[in-house]
Amino acid sequence: MEVVALVTLTLFLGGLVALVAFALGKRKEELRGEAEQTSDCASSTAKGPAAKKLKQEKLLRGRKNKSPQHDFSHPLLACSLKGHSGIVTSLDFSSNGKYLASCSDDRTVRIWSTKDFLNRDHKYMRANVELDHATLVCFTPDSRAFITWLSYGDTIRVFKMIKKDDGTMSFKPAAKDFPIKHKGSIINIGMADTGKFLMSAYNDTTINIWNLKGEILASINTNQMTNSYVAVSPCGRFVASCGFTPDVKVWEVCFSKTGEFKEVTRAFELKGHSAGVHAFAFSNDSHKMVTVSKDGTWKLWNTDVEYKKQQDPYLLKTVPCSSSKGSLAALSPDGRVVAISDGCNVALYNASSGELEEQILSIHSFEVTALRFDVTGRFLACSGDKAIRVFHNAPGYRAIIKDMQDMLKKAQNEGMKQRLQQQISDAQKALRAAKLASSVH
Ligand SMILES: *[C@@H]1O[C@H](CO)[C@@H](O)[C@H](O)[C@H]1NC(C)=O
Ligand SMILES: *[C@@H]1O[C@H](CO)[C@@H](O)[C@H](O)[C@H]1NC(C)=O
Ligand SMILES: *[C@@H]1O[C@H](CO)[C@@H](O)[C@H](O)[C@H]1NC(C)=O
Numbered sequence: 001m002e003v004v005a006l007v008t009l010t011l012f013l014g015g016l017v018a019l020v021a022f023a024l025g026k027r028k029e030e031l032r033g034e035a036e037q038t039s040d041c042a043s044s045t046a047k048g049p050a051a052k053k054l055k056q057e058k059l060l061r062g063r064k065n066k067s068p069q070h071d072f073s074h075p076l077l078a079c080s081l082k083g084h085s086g087i088v089t090s091l092d093f094s095s096n097g098k099y100l101a102s103c104s105d106d107r108t109v110r111i112w113s114t115k116d117f118l119n120r121d122h123k124y125m126r127a128n129v130e131l132d133h134a135t136l137v138c139f140t141p142d143s144r145a146f147i148t149w150l151s152y153g154d155t156i157r158v159f160k161m162i163k164k165d166d167g168t169m170s171f172k173p174a175a176k177d178f179p180i181k182h183k184g185s186i187i188n189i190g191m192a193d194t195g196k197f198l199m200s201a202y203n204d205t206t207i208n209i210w211n212l213k214g215e216i217l218a219s220i221n222t223n224q225m226t227n228s229y230v231a232v233s234p235c236g237r238f239v240a241s242c243g244f245t246p247d248v249k250v251w252e253v254c255f256s257k258t259g260e261f262k263e264v265t266r267a268f269e270l271k272g273h274s275a276g277v278h279a280f281a282f283s284n285d286s287h288k289m290v291t292v293s294k295d296g297t298w299k300l301w302n303t304d305v306e307y308k309k310q311q312d313p314y315l316l317k318t319v320p321c322s323s324s325k326g327s328l329a330a331l332s333p334d335g336r337v338v339a340i341s342d343g344c345n346v347a348l349y350n351a352s353s354g355e356l357e358e359q360i361l362s363i364h365s366f367e368v369t370a371l372r373f374d375v376t377g378r379f380l381a382c383s384g385d386k387a388i389r390v391f392h393n394a395p396g397y398r399a400i401i402k403d404m405q406d407m408l409k410k411a412q413n414e415g416m417k418q419r420l421q422q423q424i425s426d427a428q429k430a431l432r433a434a435k436l437a438s439s440v441h
Contacts, residue, residue, distance in 0.1 A: 070362075070364060070365040070385050070387070072362065072363060072364075072387075072389065074360055074363075074391070076358065076360070076391045076392045076394050077389060077390070077391055077392075078117050078118060078379060078390045078391060078392050079117050079118065079122060079390045080387045080388065080389055080390070081100075081102070081112055081122050081124070081387065081388035081389075081390065082122075082386065082387050082388075083110055083122075083124055083126075084102065084104040084106050084108065084110065084386045084387075084388075085104070085106040085386065086104040086105035086106035086133075086386065087104060087105060087366065087369070087383075087384070087385055087386060088102045088103070088104045088369065088370070088383035088384075088385070088386065088387075088388055089103060089104060089105070089135050089136070089369045089370070089383070090102070090103050090134070090135065090136040090137045090138075090369065090370050090383070091137075091370040091372050091381055091382075091383050091388065092137055092138045092139050092146070092372065093114070093139075093372055093373075093374050093375055093381075094139040094143035095139065095141055095143055095193070095375065096143040096375075097114060097374065097375040097376060098113065098114060098115070098143065099111050099112065099113065099114065099139070099143065100112040100114055100374070100381060100388070101137045101138075101139060101146050102137065102383065102388055103129075103133070103134035103135065103136070103137040103148060104133070104386070105133045105135075105151070106133070107128060107129050107130075107132070107133045108126050108127065108128055108129065108133075109126075109127040109129060109134055109137055109146065109148060109159070109171075110124040110125070110126050110127075111124060111125045111126075111127070111146075111161070111169070112124045112388075114374060114379075117379060117390055125168065125169050125171075127159055127171035128171075129148065129150070129157070130173075131152075132150045132151060132152045132153050132157075133150075133151050133152075134148035134149060134150060134151070134157075135149050135150075135151045135186065136148065136149035136186065136188060136189045137149075138189055138190055138191060139191075140158075140191055140195070141191065141192070141193045141194070141195050141236075142195070143161075144160065144161050145158055145159060145160045145161055146158075146159050146161070147159075147189060147191060147198065149186050149189050149200070150177065153177055153180075154180050154183070154186075155177050155178045155179065155180050155181075156177065156178040156189065156198065156200065156210070156214070157173055157174065157177045157178070158173070158174040159171045159172065159173050159174070160172045160173075160174070176214070177214075178210065178214040179214060181208060181216055182200075182202060182206055182208060182219075184202035184203065184204050184206060185202060185203040185204075186200060186201070186202055186203075187201050187202060187203050187227055187228070187229065187230060188200075188201050188229065188230050188231060189201070190230075190231055190232035190239075191232065192232050192236030192237075192253070193232075193234055193235060193236035194236035194237075194255075195212070195236075196211075196236065196253075196255055196259065196261075197209050197210060197211060197212075197217060197253055197261070198210040198211075198212065199230070199231075199232050199239055201227055201230030201241065202227065203226055203227055203228070204226065204227070205221050205222045205223055205224055205225070205226065205227055205243070206219060206220070206221065206222075206227075207219070207220040207222060207227070207230055207239060207241060208220075209239070209253055209264060211261065217253075217261045218253070218261075218263070218264045220239070220241075220251060220264055222241045222243065222249060223245075224241060224242070224243035224244055224245045224247075224249065225243060225244035225245060226243045226244045227241055227242070227243040228242055228243045228244070228276065228277065228278055228279065228325075229241070229242050229243075229277075229278065229279040229280060229328075230242075231280070231281070231282070233250075233282050233286040234282055234283075234284050234285070234286050235285070235286040237252055237253065237286070238250050238251060238252055238253070238267060238286065239251050239253060239264075240280060240282075240289070242276075242277035242278070242279065242280055242291065243276060243277070244276045245276065245277075246271070246272075246273040246274055246275055246276060246277065246293065246295070247269045247270065247271050247273075247277075248269065248270040248273075248277055248280055248289070248291055249266070249269050250266075250267045250268050250269065250270070250303070251264050251265065251266055251267055252264070252265050252266075252267040267307050268303070268305065268307040268312060268313055270289065270291060270299070270301050270303075270313055272299055272315050272318070273291065273293040273294075273295050273297070273299065274293075274295040275293055275294035275295040276293065276294045277291050277292070277293045277294070278292050278293060278294065278323060278324075278325065278326065278327040278328070278329075279291075279292055279327060279328045279329045280292070280329055281328075281329045281330050281331045282303075282331065283331050283332075283333065283334070283335035284333035284334075284375070285304075285335075286303065286304075287302065287303060287304035287335070288300060288301065288302060288303060288304070288316075288331060288335045288351075289301045289303050289313075289331070290329045290330075290331045290338050290351070291329065292321065292323050292327050292328075292329045292340050293323065294323070294325075296320055296321065296322070296323060297318050297319060297320050297321060298318075298319050298321050298323075298329065298338060298340055298349070299315055299316075299317065299318050299319075300315075300316040300317040300319075300331075300338065300351055301313045301314065301315055301316060302314050302316055316352075317351065317352070317354050318354075319338075319349060319354035321340050321342075321347060321349070321356075322342045322345075322347070323340060323342050324342050324343060326341075326343075326367050326368075327340060327341055327342050328340070328341045328368060328370070328371040329341075329371070330371045330372055330373050330380065331351070331373070332351075332373045332377040332380075332393060332396050333373060333375060333376070333377045334377055334396070334399075335351060336350070336351050336352065336377075336395070336396060336399045337349070337350065337351060337357075337373075337377070337393060337395045337396050337399070338350075338351045339371055339373070339380055341367075341368035341371050341382065343367055343368070344361075344362055344363055344364045344365070344366060344367055344368060344384055345359065345360065345361045345362065345363065345368075346359075346360045346363060346368060346371065346380075346382060346391075347359045347360070348360075348380070348393075348394070348395050349395075350395055350399075357394070357395040357398075358394060358395065360391065363382060363384060363389050364382070364383070364384025364385045364387075364389070365384065365385040366384045366385055367384055368382050368383070368384045369383050369384050370382060370383045373393065377393055377396050378392070378393055378396065378397075379391065379392065379393060380393050394431060397427070397431065398431065401424055401427050401428065401431075404420055404423065404424050404427075405424060407420065408420045408421065408424065
């Protein structure tokens with residue numbers, strides 16, 4: 001058992017060393033050809049979703065083709081996914097780990113192959129959004145369809161992904177879009193991993209819960225003055241919301257044993273911030289949440305509680321961070337790394353010590369619109385202009401090195417010990433070099 005684990009980790013680390021070395025090589029290449037950096041983001045003072053929308057509309061109207069290419073390089077950059085001709089507003093990884101979906105006002109949704117991230121070419125498949133464009137995209141749990149929010153249509157459109165014999169895919173919109181049930185500014189959509197419901201949330205205090213046929217099951221009033229972020233938990237049981245008030249509210253969407261919708265009930269709240277909460281994220285098992293607030297901190301919570309027995313979630317960590325309206329949060333699948341965006345910057349933290357591990361500045365021309373770890377936790381993807389940036393999750397790698405060191409202490413077999421030692425020192429060397437390159441920058 002232990003040997004199998006060791007072999008797996010060793011293989012992983014071998015890959016990691018190659019990967020970091022690769023990132024460094026590429027970095028050198030990029031430095032050679034580096035052009036001037038332009039950043040509308042750095043000079044802009046306007047913040048938040050409203051300002052974001054305004055900026056995006058301005059861009060759409062006049063400067064779509066004139067807007068300067070934002071040149072960016074960073075030692076942890078794994079790749080830049082280029083192809084969209086408009087700002088990317090939403091990203092989602094499929095649960096099978098194979099795809100990354102992105103959408104933009106260029107009227108396309110693009111499906112990228114995650115196994116190409118470290119290749120030179122990044123292939124994508126393209127779904128056209130006829131007579132409209134998608135502002136939000138999310139995969140269905142079976143990774144065989146995705147749902148979109150239509151900008152003009154103001155509703156949900158579902159696309160089936162149909163695999164053709166030659167391995168490519170075609171995309172077929174469902175016969176009918178969902179009916180329009182609420183007039184408001186959308187902030188997020190989601191689908192439960194159980195496949196039982198969909199969610200649409202607006203910047204007033206409304207969350208709608210739908211069945212897959214496009215019928216409303218329930219409408220929630222969050223009573224939070226305004227909603228700033230809403231999401232479905234990865235386990236598919238909960239919907240959580242945050243906004244103007246300092247608490248994060250979590251509801252359970254309840255179904256009977258036979259799968260009939262029953263009700264939406266209040267589950268628990270995260271209480272502790274002293275000002276409005278910009279956003280939050282779950283770990284992949286829904287046992288932890290991270291929240292980022294206007295009070296200038298992020299907080300990590302243990303939400304693996306039996307709320308029906310009056311157990312409250314508890315606070316694990318509070319860490320000062322820079323944040324602003326529109327800030328987003330991401331938590332690596334294993335819950336070990338926290339990512340927080342502030343404008344067009346992203347910071348990575350060790351979730352248990354709270355230490356700031358990486359600060360990546362001016363990633364995009366505009367405010368970060370989406371921030372996601374992939375399902376393996378190896379990559380962090382973000383958007384904020386035409387390009388999607390994918391970074392190596394270096395703090396996550398460091399955590400794995402730490403695990404290898406712990407395994408080394410327990411290792412019995414001499415050959416295995418030597419191999420572990422070699423791998424650890426190679427990985428440390430590569431990470432140190434990456435650090436050095438970033439401080440030069
Ligand atoms: C919702 O967003 C719209 C458009 O961005 C904005 O005009 C409106 O003021 C927002 N409403 C609230 C309650 O924040
Ligand atoms: C969560 O991610 C970890 C680390 O990548 C993985 O081992 C685990 O199986 C995932 N759990 C779920 C519920 O997806
Ligand atoms: C994060 O912090 C914890 C607690 O201080 C430490 O044990 C762990 O090694 C750190 N992880 C990394 C990747 O540095």
